[in-house]
Amino acid sequence: MADGRGTATAGGENLLFLTDEQLRQGIEAMFFAYRGFTADPDRILSDMAYGRAHHRAIHFINRAPGTTVNNLLNILGVTKQSLNRVLRTLIEDGLVESRVGKSDKRERHLHLTEDGRALEGRLSDAQRARMRAAFRDAGPEAVAGFRTVLEAMMDTEMHRTYQRLKESGA
């Protein structure tokens, strides 16, 4: 608390913006924006028997096809049982395919089926439409700043796992 911090010194005037109120507004902006961000996919999913957890799984399987269950676990940061429940329904419903690994037969490699890709497309379209509108309204410079701040805010562990995964071609 008490943030009327004396960061103003020595040409450091540029840090004066970190007042308590500014930070609180940032927190609230994050809260409201995340709601908007998930609203459209949530609406689509609630019509089916799916939720946000299914969306996350579908999204990352699409982004890193052939990824293993363990990888997905690390990216999503949930427990095996949590993920497994979701994954089982997706496989049963024919949206996700689980292939036994060639080099290591313990592993299961995950892929979207045609139906899976179709749903991914619907969800992704909705979410990208909102993101595109926000980006367009804000302009390129704001978008760059947005990305910079988000990256500084991320859980670096989890994100690095994901980056490694994508680069290794999965």
Next chain:
Amino acid sequence: MADGRGTATAGGENLLFLTDEQLRQGIEAMFFAYRGFTADPDRILSDMAYGRAHHRAIHFINRAPGTTVNNLLNILGVTKQSLNRVLRTLIEDGLVESRVGKSDKRERHLHLTEDGRALEGRLSDAQRARMRAAFRDAGPEAVAGFRTVLEAMMDTEMHRTYQRLKESGA
């Protein structure tokens, strides 16, 4: 990452930065950043019998003391029972006080008790520390862009409700 977008050119080329891949990266950045954003308060709360819902209630009661249950409902965008369960435990535990309205006795006006403010402080400190670090790393311009994009992404309905509420004193 991969920012060499061709926003440089003349004319309508300035929308080229809105590629599919850029948008998808924005979506993922939002996902990972939100995790980081909630990680610290979540850790504090899990030690008690509370969750994220309690945090949200405490946050907004602190920001708009005296607000009614209905107002909070609109801000948070959940159902009555969801909020009520959370509110009941907070009241039982002596963190929140519920006062019957003077002019309209149907209404309950919500306030944090001293203990409530203490917990709010702990949660808020943790979250602001992370936000402050991210803002400092990113710099003032990036922060401005961050805010601009988030505002464009918000669920405007809910946010406007909140703004109205804060201005009306309540």
Next chain:
DNA sequence: CTTGGAATGTCAACAAGGCTGACTTAAACT
């Protein structure tokens, strides 16, 4: 003034999706 509708808040019961812990199966490593 009364009565009926609207608004506010409470409570009960249920579902989704997190969690832990114990356990099995199969494959890989040493």
Next chain:
DNA sequence: AGTTTAAGTCAGCCTTGTTGACATTCCAAG
């Protein structure tokens, strides 16, 4: 052979979302 690792399963718990029924209070039309 014995240990470790990847995946899946079962049981059971908690938080937090949902809908529907209900009590109280207010207000306005008859």
